[in-house]
Amino acid sequence: MQAIVFDKLGLPTEVLELRDVKKPVPARGQVLVKMLNAPINQGDFLFIQNLYPEPKKPSLPGQIAGNYGTGIVIEKGPGASLAEGTLVSIIYYNTWAEYAAIAEEWLIPLPSGFPPEKAAQMMPLITAWDVVEGSKAKRGDWIAVTAANSANALFIMQLAAHKGLRVIALVRKLPSLNLHEFGAEVVIDLSLDGDDVSSRIREITAGKGISAILDAVGGPLLADLIHTASFGAKVIMYGGLSEQRFQLHNNDIYLNGLTIEPYIYRHFFTPPVPEERSTIQKIIDIAGAPSFIAPISGRYKLDEYKTAVRNSFSSTPGSSSGKGLFIID
Ligand SMILES: NC(=O)c1ccc[n+]([C@@H]2O[C@H](COP(=O)([O-])OP(=O)(O)OC[C@H]3O[C@@H](n4cnc5c(N)ncnc54)[C@H](OP(=O)(O)O)[C@@H]3O)[C@@H](O)[C@H]2O)c1
Numbered sequence: 001m002q003a004i005v006f007d008k009l010g011l012p013t014e015v016l017e018l019r020d021v022k023k024p025v026p027a028r029g030q031v032l033v034k035m036l037n038a039p040i041n042q043g044d045f046l047f048i049q050n051l052y053p054e055p056k057k058p059s060l061p062g063q064i065a066g067n068y069g070t071g072i073v074i075e076k077g078p079g080a081s082l083a084e085g086t087l088v089s090i091i092y093y094n095t096w097a098e099y100a101a102i103a104e105e106w107l108i109p110l111p112s113g114f115p116p117e118k119a120a121q122m123m124p125l126i127t128a129w130d131v132v133e134g135s136k137a138k139r140g141d142w143i144a145v146t147a148a149n150s151a152n153a154l155f156i157m158q159l160a161a162h163k164g165l166r167v168i169a170l171v172r173k174l175p176s177l178n179l180h181e182f183g184a185e186v187v188i189d190l191s192l193d194g195d196d197v198s199s200r201i202r203e204i205t206a207g208k209g210i211s212a213i214l215d216a217v218g219g220p221l222l223a224d225l226i227h228t229a230s231f232g233a234k235v236i237m238y239g240g241l242s243e244q245r246f247q248l249h250n251n252d253i254y255l256n257g258l259t260i261e262p263y264i265y266r267h268f269f270t271p272p273v274p275e276e277r278s279t280i281q282k283i284i285d286i287a288g289a290p291s292f293i294a295p296i297s298g299r300y301k302l303d304e305y306k307t308a309v310r311n312s313f314s315s316t317p318g319s320s321s322g323k324g325l326f327i328i329d
Contacts, residue, residue: 003097004305007061009050012309016048016065018302024094024101026077031104033088038069038095039120040312040324041151042239043265056268066096066326070119073107080104087112089122091267096302098328105271108280111288118287118294120325121151127265128155129283131236132163134263135212139164142205144225146217147241148184149175151294151323156214157183158292168204170197170221173318182293190221191317197221201228212236219244223252231257238263295322302326 001023006015026032044067046052056067073086081104082088088107094100110119118125137143143160145153148169154177157167161183169184173191180187186204193200201210209230215222216239223246226235237260253260272280286292297320300308305326312324 001098002302003064003094004066004302005062005064006048006058007063009048009058009060012045012048012065012313013306016305016309018305021062021064021097023099026075026080026101028078029080029103029105030077030101031073031080031082031107032075032077033071033090033100033102033107034074035069035071035095035098035100035328036116037120037328038066038326039151040308040326041068041123042241042312043067043123044096045313052268053264064094064097064100067091067093068120068123069095069100069326069328070116071100077101082107082109085112087114087116087119089119091123091265096305096326098302103271106267108272110284114284114288115294117296117325118292121155121287121294121323122283123265123267124152125155125283125287126267126280127152127238127263128159129279130266131214131238131263132156132159132165134236134261135165135214135234137163137165137212137234140166141211142166142168142208143212143214144168144170144201144210144228145184146170146213146215146221146225147172147239148179148187149177149318149320150216150239151320152216152239153214154179154182154293154295154322155287159183159286162286168201168210170217170225171318175318175320177295177321194221197224198227201225209233214238216241218242219246222246223248226252226256226258229256229258233258235260236263237261296325297322298324299327300324302328
């Protein structure tokens with residue numbers, strides 16, 4: 001079968017290679033999944049550079065890239081119970097390939113009619129759900145969402161708007177997407193308003209300040225946003241796209257009752273447990289509705305991987321317009 005593989009750590013634009021590898025055979029408790037598609041997430045790039053914490057580490061040489069995707073179960077290994085023909089979302093390893101053999105406990109089974117391109121995005125959907133719920137923001141509260149045109153933030157904003165939160169979307173440059181369609185009430189273009197973001201937010205919130213900051217950027221922007229937070233606000237830090245650091249004084253945090261909380265996807269380290277199924281079902285129901293938008297910026301065959309990876313890895317400010325996706329079958 002064909003797979004996108006890397007033998008050494010490095011930049012995804014430099015170390016990946018498409019080659020023929022042995023089709024996997026499902027071991028005990030595993031199923032063989034025929035891949036339909038696989039998204040290109042920023043997390044895939046962290047994995048290739050070995051930036052994820054243990055145990056999410058590549059096994060070299062010959063690690064198949066890609067950690068997310070959608071497929072159909074086509075064969076059961078001994079002891080596996082998922083029925084052949086089941087549509088599954090994969091959040092594991094080895095997805096930029098034609099087939100993957102995966103322990104079934106790691107798979108999220110989906111209704112057969114669930115749109116496969118949304119199924120590919122279950123990880124950012126669950127992440128978005130967790131950070132919105134974790135923010136503890138209540139109906140009518142203002143929240144700030146950074147890197148607002150990233151696929152993840154597009155989901156965060158839709159889920160937040162669904163809960164009646166008032167979203168201030170921050171982008172480093174206005175994208176072609178209309179972020180108001182994704183739930184943003186106000187969009188701040190930092191290429192225009194970057195120096196004055198704090199006073200803009202004070203004005204927008206009529207001095208009330210923001211109750212939560214859902215941040216994937218960091219750097220001086222995060223410090224500016226923290227200066228506009230209301231007492232008791234929460235910062236959820238789930239990405240670090242800026243190479244810059246931020247600087248705060250202790251008083252900025254403790255005198256403002258601020259909580260800064262990290263978020264790492266809940267199933268990176270342990271598979272979903274049955275008690276989580278009802279939450280996952282709620283997310284499937286909301287995301288499966290036609291009104292919930294999961295835009296795709298580009299669809300690529302596996303042999304177009306160089307273009308696919310380049311387009312998602314080093315974007316020009318304002319150029320993101322949805323998720324890049326390998327269409328495998
Ligand atoms: N903690 C977790 O479990 C978890 C889960 C999912 C995602 N994430 C994080 O969420 C973030 C978005 O991921 P994604 O896959 O959804 O992204 P994506 O759709 O591939 O889009 C990338 C986004 O990053 C923005 N960006 C890139 N470099 C930037 C910089 N230096 N400053 C500000 N913005 C920058 C781009 O904006 P332009 O259009 O302006 O280029 C674009 O909006 C990443 O940090 C990812 O690691 C974390």
